[in-house]
Amino acid sequence: MSQAGYNFAYLDEHTKRMIRRALLKAVAIPGYQVPFGSREMPLPYGWGTGGIQVTAAIIGRDDVLKVIDQGSDDTTNAVNIRSFFARVAGVATTERTREATLIQTRHRIPETPLAAGQVIVFQVPIPEPLRWLEPRETETRSLHALADYGLMNVKLYEDIVRHGRIATTYDYPVEVNGRYLMRPSPIPKFDNPKMHRNPALQLFGAGREKRVYAVPPWTDVRSLDFEDHPFAIERWDHACGLCGASDSYLDELITDDAGTRLHVCSDTEYCAARRAAGHQGDAP
Amino acid sequence: MSPDALMSVRQLSAAYGRQLACREISFELYPGEVICLVGESGSGKSTLLNTLAHRHRPASGEVIYRHARLGPVSLGALDEARLRELWRTDWGFVRQNPRDGLRMRISAGGNIGERLMALGERHYGRLRETAVEWLRLVEIDPQRIDDRPDTFSGGMQQRLQIARNLVTRPRLVFMDEPTSGLDVSVQARFLDLLRRLVAEMGLSVVLVTHDLGVARLLGHRILVMKEGQIVEQGLTDQVLDDPQHPYTQLLVTSVLAA
Numbered sequence: 001m002s003q004a005g006y007n008f009a010y011l012d013e014h015t016k017r018m019i020r021r022a023l024l025k026a027v028a029i030p031g032y033q034v035p036f037g038s039r040e041m042p043l044p045y046g047w048g049t050g051g052i053q054v055t056a057a058i059i060g061r062d063d064v065l066k067v068i069d070q071g072s073d074d075t076t077n078a079v080n081i082r083s084f085f086a087r088v089a090g091v092a093t094t095e096r097t098r099e100a101t102l103i104q105t106r107h108r109i110p111e112t113p114l115a116a117g118q119v120i121v122f123q124v125p126i127p128e129p130l131r132w133l134e135p136r137e138t139e140t141r142s143l144h145a146l147a148d149y150g151l152m153n154v155k156l157y158e159d160i161v162r163h164g165r166i167a168t169t170y171d172y173p174v175e176v177n178g179r180y181l182m183r184p185s186p187i188p189k190f191d192n193p194k195m196h197r198n199p200a201l202q203l204f205g206a207g208r209e210k211r212v213y214a215v216p217p218w219t220d221v222r223s224l225d226f227e228d229h230p231f232a233i234e235r236w237d238h239a240c241g242l243c244g245a246s247d248s249y250l251d252e253l254i255t256d257d258a259g260t261r262l263h264v265c266s267d268t269e270y271c272a273a274r275r276a277a278g279h280q281g282d283a284p
Numbered sequence: 285m286s287p288d289a290l291m292s293v294r295q296l297s298a299a300y301g302r303q304l305a306c307r308e309i310s311f312e313l314y315p316g317e318v319i320c321l322v323g324e325s326g327s328g329k330s331t332l333l334n335t336l337a338h339r340h341r342p343a344s345g346e347v348i349y350r351h352a353r354l355g356p357v358s359l360g361a362l363d364e365a366r367l368r369e370l371w372r373t374d375w376g377f378v379r380q381n382p383r384d385g386l387r388m389r390i391s392a393g394g395n396i397g398e399r400l401m402a403l404g405e406r407h408y409g410r411l412r413e414t415a416v417e418w419l420r421l422v423e424i425d426p427q428r429i430d431d432r433p434d435t436f437s438g439g440m441q442q443r444l445q446i447a448r449n450l451v452t453r454p455r456l457v458f459m460d461e462p463t464s465g466l467d468v469s470v471q472a473r474f475l476d477l478l479r480r481l482v483a484e485m486g487l488s489v490v491l492v493t494h495d496l497g498v499a500r501l502l503g504h505r506i507l508v509m510k511e512g513q514i515v516e517q518g519l520t521d522q523v524l525d526d527p528q529h530p531y532t533q534l535l536v537t538s539v540l541a542a
Contacts, residue, residue, distance in 0.1 A: 146365045150402025154387070157394050157401065160408055161430045226408040 009056040009089040015039055019057035019212070023203060026214035031176030032144070033127050038210040043080070048106060049207025051123035052081060055104045058119065058203075059085065064092045066100035071108040071249065071266035078106075095269045107170075109191040111248045111270040114200035116217060122185040124206035127213065129173045129183040149181045152224055160229055169234065175222045176215055184221075190233045190249045195221040238263040241283030243274035285348045285356055290315045290456060290488050291336070292356075296345035298328070298335040305331040307512045308345065315455070318482060318489040320499035320520065322535065323509035329492040332509070333458050336490060337377065338367055352455070372399050376449030376457035380464055382441035386433045386448065392419065393429040395448045403452065418447040423477060439470035443477065450481065459491040463498055475501050496539055500524055508532045 007013065015037070022036035041049040059065065065085050069078040073095040081104060082093050094100050097112040104121045114120060130140045133151050143149065152173050159167045172189035176182045184195060185204060195202060195215060202215040215221060225231040239246040241262045248270060250263040262283055265271035285292040291313040298306040306328045313319055321329045334340040336347055338359045347359045352374060359367065371377070379385035386395055393415040397405070405411060416426045422443040424436075433441050442462055449457060462478075463471045479502060482489055493499055499506055499520060506523045508516040508531065516529040527533045 142364065146368060148368065148402065150398065150404075153401040153406065154390060154394050154398050157397060157408065157411065158390055161391050161393065225406075227406050228409050 006088055008061075009059050009085070010042075011039065011053065011056045015053075016057040019053055022212050023054065023057065023214065026203070026212050027201070027216050029180070030215055030219050031180030031182040031213060033211040033213045035210055036212055038207045041207065042084075045208040046125060047077060048081060048104070048123040050205030050209075050212070051104050051106070051121050051207075052084070052205075053207060054121045054203050054205035054212060055081075055085065055102065056089075058121075059089055059091060059102060061089070061091065063102045064094050064100050066094050066097065066103045066269075067105075068103065068108060068110065068267075068269075069106045071110075071251075072268045074268065096273070097269060107186050107188075108249070108266060109187055109194045111245075111265070111267045112273075113194075114198055116199040118200040120200055120202050122187070122202065122204045124183070124185040124204045124211075125208070127183055127204070127206040127209050127211040129181050144180060147179060149175075152181060153226070156224060156226065156229075160226070166225065166229055166231070172231075173224050175224060177219050178222075181224075182213065182215075182221075188234065188249055189223065189231075192221070192223045192231070193233065197221075236263060239281060240265045240271060240274075241281040243271045243279045244281040245271070245274055245279070285350075286312060288314060290317075290350050292348040293336065294346050294348070296332075296335060296347060297343045298331050298340055299343040300331075304343070305512055306335060309514055310345075311507060311514070311517065313456075313488055313490065315488055316486045318487075318491060318502050318504050320503035320506045321490065321492045321509055322494060322496060322499050322506060324494065324535075327509040328512040329494075329509055330460055331512075333460055333490060333492050337371070337375065337458050338362075339371075339377075349456075372402055373452045374454050374456065376446075376454045378442075378445050378449055378457060378459040378462045380461040382433065382438070382445050382465075385445045386441060388434045389432060391430045391432055392424070392436070392444055395433060395444060396451050398448065399452045414451060418451055419444075421450075421481070422447045423473075437470075439466055439474055442466065442474055446478065446481065450485065450487075453485065454487070456488045456490070459489060461492055461494070463493070463495065471498075478502065496524060496536065508535065 019036055022034045026034045041052055067078045067082040069075040085091055086093050097110040102119050106123045128140055130143060130151055133155055134140050156166050170188050171183055171186045172192055174182050174184055197218050199217050201217055204213045223231040236250050242264050245265055248265045248267060251266045253262045255262050289312040293309055293311050296309045297304060309332060323329050335342050348356050349359055351357045396415040396418050397411040400411060415429055419426045419429060424440055424443055433444055463474055466474060503520040506520045507514050510531045516523060516532045524536055527536050
């Protein structure tokens with residue numbers, strides 16, 4: 001179980017309580033960024049200190065934890081965070097989306113639809129959607145308070161001017177519950193529609209910026225757009241080379257020095273489950 | 285407030301900490317009227333302008349504005365949301381330095397469209413049409429719609445600022461020395477344009493300038509400021525041709541004749 005000198009799930013109970021109070025407020029006001037007293041964690045900023053604190057605050061002994069990084073269960077970041085919680089909380093871990101009660105993620109939402117009762121925790125680098133347009137925190141807070149969000153569309157307008165279409169492909173701004181403008185963290189815009197009326201609770205933690213926010217289950221999440229340039233997700237001309245899926249987010253790999261390309265599911269667990277069920281792609 | 289005034293300023297004072305920058309200013313502004321605030325540097329002109337628009341909160345006194353929907357309101361009593369709505373719909377604010385009034389990293393079209401998008405316009409095609417129309421009105425080649433303002437000349441930047449402000453057809457525009465960064469020939473063209481737009485749109489303008497030539501050309505009335513107070517006011521020609529206050533006399537005689 002937990003080691004001597006360590007509390008269950010690493011953080012002390014006072015800190016967890018403080019984070020839970022912030023999370024309750026976040027759930028009560030969907031999309032609103034709630035400040036919290038972010039702690040030093042045993043990993044650098046940018047590696048998921050926000051997500052890991054949120055996970056630590058809400059994880060229980062009966063939880064089953066899944067950690068993904070860019071859709072993959074076996075990258076350094078995912079493996080380390082998973083083994084961290086296995087050590088400090090002694091909880092069961094899994095790679096299967098369906099079996100997990102708690103999923104911490106960086107940059108993706110799993111392809112397997114989430115179910116009611118599940119919680120997904122996003123690692124967030126920059127929580128403020130208006131940050132690159134308005135550097136003053138006092139001003140962005142006023143803009144949120146007054147729901148004064150025209151500025152965000154100015155950015156999308158500039159995208160169309162320069163690229164002929166809305167070229168923002170990840171961290172695509174959304175409006176939550178018809179009120180707050182929110183950064184969904186750097187997930188591809190492919191995943192934006194999954195946030196809309198999702199039965200799972202979605203929590204967001206930004207460690208360096210000391211903010212948490214949330215999208216409660218079944219909440220409306222709308223991606224910003226223009227009437228004549230509507231929001232659209234990425235499409236590929238390929239199916240997954242390994243499992244043949246044509247409905248998943250694909251990574252493009254170069255497999256040899258001759259530049260041979262292979263498109264594979266970014267969600268490794270989804271891909272493996274499909275192959276185990278007998279699906280096959282056309283990769284040699 | 286007299287029944288046809290657009291704005292009524294009563295005993296308005298502004299301060300920075302304990303330092304009073306404007307003392308007990310009172311005047312009324314009528315629809316379609318251009319009032320010029322003249323005076324030397326540090327006389328409180330810009331502070332008065334910012335205080336009129338309530339970007340700087342007054343220390344005492346009040347400004348009554350005839351709101352399009354609410355009727356006459358004291359600006360101090362409006363909440364932040366209502367004030368911001370005024371700032372970006374019913375009012376314009378043209379700055380001396382276009383870098384303060386424009387988004388330099390956003391294209392000309394985006395600059396013109398910003399107010400419209402803030403008001404909820406979400407149709408790219410219509411935003412473009414409006415931007416082209418306004419570029420024509422301020423005599424900028426519509427081909428430049430996708431260029432950033434930092435590639436524009438100073439005169440073009442000032443005209444773009446005008447377009448960006450007038451796109452919502454405001455009733456009142458505040459201008460803080462809009463011509464002082466421009467050379468004389470560009471200034472003349474800019475003033476011509478401004479005079480035409482002000483007349484066509486029936487704009488009320490409060491314009492800060494230290495250039496009496498600009499005041500003579502545009503202003504219907506003139507307020508002369510010194511040390512935070514209005515020392516003389518009246519019709520432009522009257523004040524400039526027959527100055528009464530010693531400071532105004534000094535100001536008028538200091539103009540270099542070409």
